[in-house]
Amino acid sequence: MKKKLPVYVAIFAASIMVGVFLYSGMGTALRNFKPDIRGVITEITFDGITGNMLVEEVSDTGLQFDKASVYLTKDTLYYLDGKKMSKAPGLLSKGMTVEVQITGTIRESYPVQVDARIVNILTDGK
Structure with a gap:
């Protein structure tokens, strides 16, 4: 029985580590995300890495902007309904x-010109 105890402890410890790993998502889940604008893409030019899109609110969301010219950079992160995607979503x-x-930098004009830190694509349109 004494030889089996370390095996059980090791299995328990491994189970805890796997649980923590799965719960954390290791950066794949969108957590603490607070959008600055939510709306529909009305214009877009995108080469798979960089580009620009015009995003306009459909209804009042109470967020920071109602219309924004959003620059997509090589550092922009993409999510689909909160799940991380590759750098070049293509969709x-x-x-x-x-x-x-x-990112925080706002080039004052109307619509504002901003760089995207995170783009979360909503498939249900909400």
């Missing part, structure tokens, strides 16, 4: 609903 298109969190 951004006119008419899609997105949420965007910006």
